[in-house]
Amino acid sequence: MxxxxxxxxxxxxxxxxxxxxxxxxxxxxxxxxxxxxxxxxxxxxxxxxxxxxxxxAVPGRIADVIGREWGELRIRSWTESGWWTAPERIGERIAPLVGAAPGQVVVADSTSVNVFKAVVGAVRIARGRDEARDEILVDAATFPTDGYIAESAARLTGCTVRPVQPGEVPAALGPRTAAVLLNHVDYRTGRLHDLPGLTAAVHEAGALAVWDLCHSAGALPVGLDAHGVDLAVGCTYKFLNGGPGAPAFLYVRAEHQGAFDSPLPGWNGHVEPFGMEPGFRPADGSLRGRVGTPDILSLLALEAALGVWDGxxxxxxxxxxxxxxxxxxxxxxxxxxxxxxxxxxxxxxxxxxxxxxxxxxxxxxxxxxxxxxxxxxxxxxxxxxxxxxxxxxxxxxxxxxxxxxxxxxxxxx
Amino acid sequence: MxxxxxxxxxxxxxxxxxxxxxxxxxxxxxxxxxxxxxxxxxxxxxxxxxxxxxxxAVPGRIADVIGREWGELRIRSWTESGWWTAPERIGERIAPLVGAAPGQVVVADSTSVNVFKAVVGAVRIARGRDEARDEILVDAATFPTDGYIAESAARLTGCTVRPVQPGEVPAALGPRTAAVLLNHVDYRTGRLHDLPGLTAAVHEAGALAVWDLCHSAGALPVGLDAHGVDLAVGCTYKFLNGGPGAPAFLYVRAEHQGAFDSPLPGWNGHVEPFGMEPGFRPADGSLRGRVGTPDILSLLALEAALGVWDGxxxxxxxxxxxxxxxxxxxxxxxxxxxxxxxxxxxxxxxxxxxxxxxxxxxxxxxxxxxxxxxxxxxxxxxxxxxxxxxxxxxxxxxxxxxxxxxxxxxxxx
CATH class of the missing domain: 3.90.1150.10 (Aspartate Aminotransferase, domain 1)
Structure with missing residues (x-):
């Protein structure tokens, strides 16, 4: 133009x-x-x-979180102020914004850490079906962290990474493709990629589609459930206004949750976190995407920020x-x-x-x-x-x- | 008694x-x-x-972070308010509390995520010296997340995990030991383990010692540098009073930093984060322990909280x-x-x-x-x-x- x-x-x-x-x-x-x-x-x-x-709404809410919930109730707030359940509660608040039914979204950790969970998780599901799948396709124009983390995921799971322009993904898919990591909107050009079409192509090849929604969540309808997306991650401090470095979200499609095998099985993702069991038994649903103790101040600022979406x-x-x-x-x-x-x-x-x-x-x-x-x-x-x-x-x-x-x-x- | x-x-x-x-x-x-x-x-x-x-000191500081730094300066605060450098700046504030000289501590992510970085990092350093090392010893009475994460680290790096009571570590060490993950203070019993003696024993066996300082940082002198600890992680919301879910810290001994090869190479750990390079090149020093965008509200609450240590x-x-x-x-x-x-x-x-x-x-x-x-x-x-x-x-x-x-x-x- x-x-x-x-x-x-x-x-x-x-x-x-x-x-x-x-x-x-x-x-x-x-x-x-x-x-x-x-x-x-x-x-x-x-x-x-x-x-x-x-x-x-954020400043007043966080003043109360710090002054009353932390300052006065202290440890009691983990239960009485709903701190412990914040990752999944706030996940449910984000879910309709990305077209997800309940039980599939959890808020925890940075986008990069969630890309790691999602890519390793996707590779494990793909290989659980077919051991020969050992390639991860990654958007060649991706925001760099996705590429770096995908490389690490590949190295740790015995896969290789191939950078591909999103438009060329259908041609690049094959029997060795385990997972494809794509950006819904390119961070640099603002180009919106064809999430429904590319996801369908990935599925046709028997692979899993992992979408990075950092530049689309809160900006446009995403339709994760409707379009069959397997796993997705997204940022909450851009169009969701959650505040600097607010924790990211992870979507694991309901049908994959039983097979989702996180590379970061922290105690918060255990089915009985306070059972203090020596072996890891994953929680049901999106909860198994949790890792460590949630960063409550950042999380609850995000929760207050999400109020702007009412109506x-x-x-x-x-x-x-x-x-x-x-x-x-x-x-x-x-x-x-x-x-x-x-x-x-x-x-x-x-x-x-x-x-x-x-x-x-x-x-x-x-x-x-x-x-x-x-x-x-x-x-x-x-x-x-x-x-x-x-x-x-x-x-x-x-x-x-x-x-x-x-x-x-x-x-x- | x-x-x-x-x-x-x-x-x-x-x-x-x-x-x-x-x-x-x-x-x-x-x-x-x-x-x-x-x-x-x-x-x-x-x-x-x-x-x-x-x-x-926390409520007033966070009111300013939210109201002025986020609310008024917005994106400018990443540079003008020092948000970008907070993980390493706050790391330097914690360093003297755990006996670390500058350049070795960074604050980011949860304890569980840092255990993952530290254990995979330690295994890679050990195997870089001797490929035959394929066993990770873990405190049998550990806080569960350390054990779960060590299992995942072992699975992803081709190692096995053996649970050992800390007192029995010297006898369990051998030519196959890559790394040993121990708790400085047992979360349940309050027992303080012999960090200097056990670290020396681990080194004598040619392995690396990773210490979890969750229950000792801020409670007693740790002496990481003095006792030759290789890597360490610790929590900031217990004796360091950083607030609910405040981010954890990672210590990577100076001599290991060149070989520290993080399994979570996010863009924040890149030597030039805004260069947007397709390949990962790790930053120098403790910076390579960073992963994604830091959770500023939780981080800066911690920074304000650390003021109580003055004097x-x-x-x-x-x-x-x-x-x-x-x-x-x-x-x-x-x-x-x-x-x-x-x-x-x-x-x-x-x-x-x-x-x-x-x-x-x-x-x-x-x-x-x-x-x-x-x-x-x-x-x-x-x-x-x-x-x-x-x-x-x-x-x-x-x-x-x-x-x-x-x-x-x-x-x-």
Whole structure:
């Protein structure tokens, strides 16, 4: 996609798109959600795909968790304040956001650690059916940690890893494929991959599909159950606004839970954690994805943050997300001189997540200057300007303003 | 150790020991530290070996982390508020408490996950020297998660696990021993194991020693560097008061860091995390123990909690810990009818951690009743009353009162 020349010298273009933004904001069914977040009017926060904004419910809840639950009840809170069951309780809160029926999602550990559980778990299930399966296919453009962890999982289970572009997965599948690890949305380009189609292809080849939902959970409908996904992991501090480093989630499809054999069988995943048995007997359901003692402060901040989803339909989120990114692309096209940036994110809705990536050679310097104007996106090496669009708290006027300040910044760098 | 008959009907015994407690409290060099914790006068908290009490510095610090660092600075806090470097910065704060010079301790993930990193890492180092080493010895009385995780580590690295009582480790060592996983203090009995002697024996056999410091870090001097420990893990929510589920720490001895090959090579442990390289290149030093994005709220609560150690000498902590447990045992002997409980914790100082375990058949019911009196210990299946003594916030009058209420409870259950 190319951008037509208008530049920053055409105030009538600004006025036109600003008026359209006002109209779109007035029609926005999610517009009241913004009031549930801490945001300032001086900036446009387009980095919610890296760290979501603070939901207003969090500070008071955590003050109570620290002051009363920890400070006064102390050890009693493990039972009386529901700390012990938080990983599965919060998992159930996330489950409908990723299209999962109850009993399949647990919140614990980092995304990387959950990728390890999921990939080793998937390989073991695949080999339980057919010992000859010894290859793991991994998205060649993956966020790096998935690739690093998949390499480690392969090394420890006697498999090899083959990096493959997601579109080439169907051709790469074969009788040796044990598991395929894919990203639902590419962290760099914002490209949305075909989760239903690729999962079906993986199954046709007799392998298991493991999806990384870091950039889709909370941004668009995922449909884990509906599309037959085997295992999935996802982050909670991006579009789920759980706070910096909030624990990740693990989905293990119900039909696989009996065979899910975690490489991290910690005492929290034991069927009787306080039985203090010398041998590991896994708990039923998603509980066997738990490992060690849950990090309660981070977990309960996430739980409070998830309150913003009350009454929200994911279809409305998706519709607004696409409207926001469409509008941003139109504003960029109108304001930014042709050739100054290249739009990396696909134009087709079926291939777009909730972010827009623009390429320009001086992206690092541009983003630094842009952030100084109050428009906060991020830079991804070597040449990507990345903008995330969180439908729950962004409006169309924000988007128009961001594009305008981006154009001015590109004009002056 | 038996207890002599006195029972709850001898008020003169109470008066005598209560007077002694007052004298000991007056001489206590750590007595001002209690004011740095949130505690109430209605209870005696003897469960700090499970969840440490709340340091007063935590609530205000976390309110600022959430409200300003997350709420206002948002993504900028990863650099501007020092979030990114928190795992190693807090590691350096813990290092002197376990006798480690800088560059060897990092805080991240749960204890269970760190046991996995440490045991697989130790096995790989041992086999790098001698491929024939394929056995892992594990403390037969270990807290269960260590045993479960060691089994998984063994299975994934082609080793076997042999449970051994710590005292029998020297005899069990041999040319096939790769690594030995031991607890510094037994979680159930409170027995302190001989870390210097056992580590030396492990080294003499050409193997690596991995120590679990969950029940010793913050309770007594550990001396990791001085005693040549290879790898260690420990919990931060017990005697380090970091809060429920606060992340654990990992120690990798400087001389092993070049060969430390983590089974969880997440992007946070990469030498250039934002380089987004397809291949993993480990960071130097303790940084390679990092995995995924750190859970900032839990981490920074821990950091604030560690402020209570300012100006504290571990030798004074150890001296007071032993004095507290000695005094508790004397009070129990004076107040509790002979034969009602069996003291499980060793009498010798060299073999005692910072807890006292008493055995009685009806321990579960006794502990429930005792907690109702305001004396908070815990029950460990099947028959153990467990009492932890945190020298920073407990006094001798607390101890006398706890023993008195315990005697009364034992008399009425």
């Amino acid at each position: 190319s951008v037509t020349e208008t530049g920053s010298a055409h105030p009538e273009a600004y006025a036109h798109l600003a008026a359209e933004a006002a109209k779109l904001d007035a029609q926005d069914v999610l517009r009241d959600k913004r009031a549930e977040f801490v945001l300032d009017e001086d900036s446009v926060y387009l980095d919610g795909n890296s760290l979501g904004a603070l939901p207003k 929200v339909e994911l279809d409305a989120v998706r519709a607004k997300s696409l409207a926001l990114t469409d509008f941003f692309l139109r504003c960029v096209e109108a304001y930014v001189p042709e050739g100054r940036v290249e739009v990396v994110t696909p134009a087709g809705h079926a291939e777009r997540g909730s972010q827009v990536a623009l390429r320009c050679a001086d992206a690092a310097a541009v983003m630094e200057r842009l952030i100084a104007t109050g428009v906060v996106g991020d830079f991804r090496s070597p040449d990507i300007l990345r903008f995330g669009f969180t439908p729950l708290y962004l409006g169309f006027a924000d988007v128009e303003r961001a594009a305008r300040l981006l154009a001015e910044t590109l004009d002056t760098v | 038996s207890v002599t008959e006195t029972g709850s009907a001898h008020p003169e015994a109470y008066a005598h020991l209560a007077a002694e407690a007052a004298k000991l409290d007056a001489q206590d060099v750590l007595r001002d530290k209690r004011a740095e914790f949130v505690l109430d006068e209605d209870s005696v908290y003897l469960d700090g070996n499970s969840l440490g009490a709340l340091p007063k 504290v000498e571990l030798d004074a902590v150890r001296a007071k810990s032993l004095a507290l447990t000695d005094f508790f045992l004397r009070c129990v002997e004076a107040y509790v009818p002979e034969g009602r409980v069996e003291v499980v914790t060793p009498a010798g100082h060299a073999e005692r951690g910072s807890q006292v375990a008493l055995r009685c058949a009806d321990a579960a019911a006794v502990m429930e009743r005792l907690i109702a009196t305001g004396v908070v210990g815990d029950f460990r299946s099947p028959d153990i009353l467990r009492f932890g003594f945190t020298p920073l916030y407990l006094g001798f009058a607390d101890v006398e009162r706890a023993a008195r209420l315990l005697a009364e409870t034992l008399d009425t259950v």
